[in-house]
Each structure stands twice: as C-alpha cells, then as structure tokens.
Amino acid sequence: MEFLLSSAIGLLTxxxxxxxxxxxxxxxxxxxxxxxxxxxxxxxATGRLVLNLPPVISASAAGYTDPLPQALVLTAIVISFGMTAVIVVMALRSFFENGSDHVDGKAEDAA
Incomplete structure (x- = not known):
C-alpha cells in the first residue's frame, strides 16, 4: 500500500x-x-492512519490517531482553492488583454 501511495504522489508531482x-x-x-x-x-500520508483509535490522548486508550496531518490537509485544500481561483482570474485577465493564452503574453508564430 505504501508503494501505491508513494507512486501516486510521484506521478501527480x-x-x-x-x-x-x-x-x-x-x-x-x-x-x-x-x-x-x-x-x-x-x-x-505522513499521519499514518490508525484504525479504531481516538484522535485525542486519553487515559483509557492505548494509543491515538494524530489529528495534525488531517488539519494540515484541510487547511491546504482551502489555500489551494483560493490560489487556483486567483490564478484562473489572472489567466482570464491576461487572455482578454493580450488575446492569447500564452504565459508570456506573446502569440506563437504561425509557421
């Protein structure tokens, strides 16, 4: 399972x-x-998912699930959504002003 997850991360990257x-x-x-x-x-993946354990440390539980990676992922989802929205708006503005969707704003030469 670790190989599959690390391969998926590498492929996405x-x-x-x-x-x-x-x-x-x-x-x-x-x-x-x-x-x-x-x-x-x-x-x-850094959080090591543990089954049937609480996300808080208690006296009766032998272990706990680390809630920090889940909180970081939720925060990263919100930040990436905002970042994507800003980049889409910048790309649309560049397209409407330059008439081209090239990153540098220059249309490619017709061969």
Whole structure:
C-alpha cells in the first residue's frame, strides 16, 4: 500500500511539474492543481492512519490517531482553492488583454 501511495504522489508531482512548464496558461493552472493534490496526499500520508483509535490522548486508550496531518490537509485544500481561483482570474485577465493564452503574453508564430 505504501508503494501505491508513494507512486501516486510521484506521478501527480511529475505530471504537475510537466504541466507547469507548458507555454499556455490553462495547463499551468492544471499543473498547479495537480501539485497541490500531490502535496495533500503527502501530508495525509505522513499521519499514518490508525484504525479504531481516538484522535485525542486519553487515559483509557492505548494509543491515538494524530489529528495534525488531517488539519494540515484541510487547511491546504482551502489555500489551494483560493490560489487556483486567483490564478484562473489572472489567466482570464491576461487572455482578454493580450488575446492569447500564452504565459508570456506573446502569440506563437504561425509557421
């Protein structure tokens, strides 16, 4: 299971980096979303999910589930949603002002 999760994180990271390096703005937005998903999976994987244990330390429980990674993932989801909204608005504004969806604002030369 650890191999599957680490492979998924690596695949999401690789696809996100590949899309971030594209020349158009919409693949860059999708790449940033994939990178945020990979980060969320990584944060969640650091928490070591434990079954049937409470998320708080009590005297009667032999162990506990660490609630910090879950809280970090929830915070990261909210931050990535806001970041994605801002980047989409910036990409739309650039497209409407320049008439092109290239990251640098220049249209590619027609061959």
């Amino acid at each position: 690789a696809a996100g980096v590949y899309l971030v390096l594209r020349a158009r703005s919409w693949p860059v937005v999708l790449g940033l979303a994939l990178l945020s998903y990979a980060t969320n999976l990584f944060l969640f």
